[in-house]
Amino acid sequence: MGALTGSGSTGPxxxxxxxxxxxxxxxxxLEAEGELSDPRLRDALLRLRREVLLPHAYVRVSGPAADPIxxxxxxxxxxDDREEWLDLVYDGDSVLLQRDGEPLDALGRGPVTxxxxxxxxxxxxxxxxxxxxxRIEPGQRxxxxxxxxxxxxxLAAAVVGPGRAFxxxxxxxxxxxxxxxxxxxxxGVRVVTGDALDGHPASGPxxxxxxxxxxxxxxxxxxxxxxxxxxLVTTLATRTPSWPGQLLVTRTPRGRAEAVLQGGRxxxxxxxxxxxxTSVHHRPRIEADPGRPRATRLAPPDRDAYxxxxxxxxxxxxxxxxxxxxxxxxxxxDDDSWAVPGPxxxxxxxxxxxxxxxxxxxxxxxxxxAGRPDAYRVDLSDGGGPQHVxxxxxxxALEWTLPxxxxxxxxxSAHARSLPAQHGGGAGPVEQAESIVPPMRRAGxxx
Numbered sequence: 001m002g003a004l005t006g007s008g009s010t011g012p013x014x015x016x017x018x019x020x021x022x023x024x025x026x027x028x029x030l031e032a033e034g035e036l037s038d039p040r041l042r043d044a045l046l047r048l049r050r051e052v053l054l055p056h057a058y059v060r061v062s063g064p065a066a067d068p069i070x071x072x073x074x075x076x077x078x079x080d081d082r083e084e085w086l087d088l089v090y091d092g093d094s095v096l097l098q099r100d101g102e103p104l105d106a107l108g109r110g111p112v113t114x115x116x117x118x119x120x121x122x123x124x125x126x127x128x129x130x131x132x133x134x135r136i137e138p139g140q141r142x143x144x145x146x147x148x149x150x151x152x153x154x155l156a157a158a159v160v161g162p163g164r165a166f167x168x169x170x171x172x173x174x175x176x177x178x179x180x181x182x183x184x185x186x187x188g189v190r191v192v193t194g195d196a197l198d199g200h201p202a203s204g205p206x207x208x209x210x211x212x213x214x215x216x217x218x219x220x221x222x223x224x225x226x227x228x229x230x231x232l233v234t235t236l237a238t239r240t241p242s243w244p245g246q247l248l249v250t251r252t253p254r255g256r257a258e259a260v261l262q263g264g265r266x267x268x269x270x271x272x273x274x275x276x277x278t279s280v281h282h283r284p285r286i287e288a289d290p291g292r293p294r295a296t297r298l299a300p301p302d303r304d305a306y307x308x309x310x311x312x313x314x315x316x317x318x319x320x321x322x323x324x325x326x327x328x329x330x331x332x333x334d335d336d337s338w339a340v341p342g343p344x345x346x347x348x349x350x351x352x353x354x355x356x357x358x359x360x361x362x363x364x365x366x367x368x369x370a371g372r373p374d375a376y377r378v379d380l381s382d383g384g385g386p387q388h389v390x391x392x393x394x395x396x397a398l399e400w401t402l403p404x405x406x407x408x409x410x411x412x413s414a415h416a417r418s419l420p421a422q423h424g425g426g427a428g429p430v431e432q433a434e435s436i437v438p439p440m441r442r443a444g445x446x447x
Contacts (some may be wrong), residue, residue, distance in 0.1 A: 007269025019051050022090035027125070029092070035125055038132050039239070040057045043130075044158035050089050051076060053122060056107060057088045058096035068114040072100070075109035092124040093435030097149060097174075104177040113427035114433045117370045118272075119148050121173050121185050123125060126266040130210055133248060136160060140207035143225070145196035145234075146170070146271075147212055150178040156208070166203050168196040183237055197271070199225045205228060214270040217402040218249065218259070218385040219353045224386045226251045235267035236312035239277050242321035244268075245310050247378065258377035261389060263306030274367035279322040282338060286329055290340040298361045301342040314389070314400040315366070316359040323420070327328075330356050358407060369396040376400070 027045050030036035036045070055077065061070040074081040074088070087102060088095055099115035108118060117186045136142065136159045147167035159167035163259040165187070169175035174278070179191040192200060194209070197219045205227035214237030226232050232249040234289065244267025249259045268277065301308050322329045331338040337352025348357045367373070373391035376398070380387060391398040 004240075007328045019049060019086065019090070022086060023048070023050070026090050026092060026125070030124070030128060033282075035128055036132070038135075040136070040138075040159045041128065041131055041155065044155045047158060048151075048154055049185065050151065051086065052184050053151055053154060053178070054097070055099070055181070056096045056109075057085055058117065058186070059084075059088075060096070061111070070114070071096075071112050071115075072108050073107055073112060075107075078109055078400070081109060089356070091250075092227050094123045095149075097121065098171070099197070101171055103171065103173045105173075112174045119171060121149050121151050122268055123266070124151075126156070126268060129264075130246075131155060133246070134208045134210060134231050135232050136175045137209055140164065141170070142166070142284055143200055143205070143206040143209045145199065145209065145211040145213070145222070147178060148174060150189070150191065151184050152210055152212060153191070154187055155181060155188045156210070157182075157187040160208075161189075162436065165189045166193040166200055166206075168194050168198075168200045182206070193317055194275070197221065201225055206369065209233070211235070212268055214244065214268050214274075215405065216270070216274065217249065217405055218378075218380060219385045219405060223249060223257050223380055223383075224255070228253050228255055236261060236269075237267075237270035237274055237276075238310075238315055239275075239318065240320045241276050243313040245313075249380065252388060257380045259380050261310070261376045261378050262374060263308075263310030267305075277318065277320045277333050279320045279329070279333055279338075282333060282336075283322070283332050286331070286338055286340065286351075287349060291338065291349035293343070293347045293349050294359060295346055296341075296348045296361065297346070299345065299365065301360075307372065307376075308364060310376070311367055311373075311398050311400075312360060314365045315363045315398070318354060319359070328359065330354050366396070366398060370394075370395075373398065 023046055027036065027042060036042055037079050039334050057074045059072045059074060061072055074085040074383035075263040076082060076085040096117050098119035099117060115424060115430040133396050135407045136156050138159060138161055138162045142156045142160050144156065144167040147153040149168055151165060153165055153167045167178065167189065169191055175191050175193040182189045182191065199221040206225055207227050207230045209222060209226055209232040213236035216237050218234065222232060226249065228251055231253045236245040236247050238245065244264060246264050246267060247259055247261050247262050249257055251257050318332050318334050320331045320333060322331055327340065329338060329340050332354050335352060335354040337354035337356050339357035340349045370391045376389050376391050378387055378389050387402040388403060
């Protein structure tokens with residue numbers, strides 16, 4: 001990689017090549033969208049030189065079905081790449097960084113074919129939401145699980161202070177890459193190589209814990225390493241990338257762990273070995289035959305009815321919400337079945353051996369009877385046992401049990417180096433209505 005250079009010049013597109021101007025514009029956009037309110041985090045974002053942590057970027061050239069995949073590597077130190085690279089670094093989306101667990105100290109710019117992404121930064125909106133939820137303050141001890149290149153770790157370290165922020169990264173090449181770049185920022189951060197599912201007990205307990213990858217249930221080690229008064233944020237990975245959930249765990253001053261699960265539009269990608277369902281291969285078939293129409297009383301639920309969609313991920317298992325050209329399609333890939341609302345009000349088209357829309361009708365009716373909950377309690381009191389979810393008390397409460405890590409991630413795939421593309425179209429966090437992007441490694445995620 002070439003050396004990074006600062007410049008106040010303007011590139012051919014008329015956009016300032018000065019990273020400080022881009023940082024300010026990025027912060028303004030976050031504030032305008034109502035995503036940023038913490039003044040300490042705002043100051044950290046204005047000061048964080050993202051270009052130091054993201055000195056290169058892969059651009060996917062091939063379409064979503066291509067195999068092998070064609071990429072192009074941008075070198076931020078090369079004058080011919082600099083403007084496009086800075087656009088990627090400061091547009092707030094994810095940045096693709098590593099193929100198949102490769103070493104990161106001698107990458108060559110230009111076209112390359114084959115491989116799948118095993119590390120990328122998380123989109124900034126998801127990172128900011130998680131850090132604001134954590135309520136980071138000076139002097140706290142912060143643990144980042146699967147920090148990838150270290151964006152969230154650097155932001156937290158700028159707030160908590162030197163020597164108080166730690167990261168655990170499974171991939172030794174990424175751990176060394178992140179540590180080297182973080183050292184250039186002088187934040188006093190330590191990144192260790194290890195399985196993030198085990199946390200980092202040596203430097204605990206921690207006041208704030210952030211996971212840069214999604215898990216189907218909460219590892220007991222994470223809760224054990226949370227200090228009294230501490231807060232932990234992670235994405236709960238469901239079988240579908242369409243319906244992520246954000247879990248906030250707090251430990252009371254008396255030591256009890258309390259957890260609240262909420263749905264949302266964004267989340268981080270799941271640990272390596274966790275298989276998302278995908279509807280990509282069904283798209284041409286649905287276009288050709290949306291299905292037979294039937295009557296329904298259920299109008300397509302709003303996409304921001306997060307409490308309903310999150311419940312559907314568990315209570316109507318095996319479904320994927322696929323948006324193409326503004327049309328909702330609900331697909332059950334394993335059952336070779338789908339549903340497409342319309343044409344017109346009060347009708348839905350269904351096809352396959354499973355009436356997918358009937359499953360959603362049943363969950364929606366239960367969700368209505370439960371009082372349309374948008375948040376759920378998760379019982380973590382069993383210390384490694386089953387984690388039960390409930391919408392509250394009463395005969396109509398929604399309830400389910402989270403899948404255990406051991407069953408959700410097969411041993412044969414838990415330590416795989418890469419997986420085929422599962423979900424894509426923009427990179428970074430899980431986000432509703434995105435198309436297919438490469439998955440994340442097991443105990444990383446990129447933040």
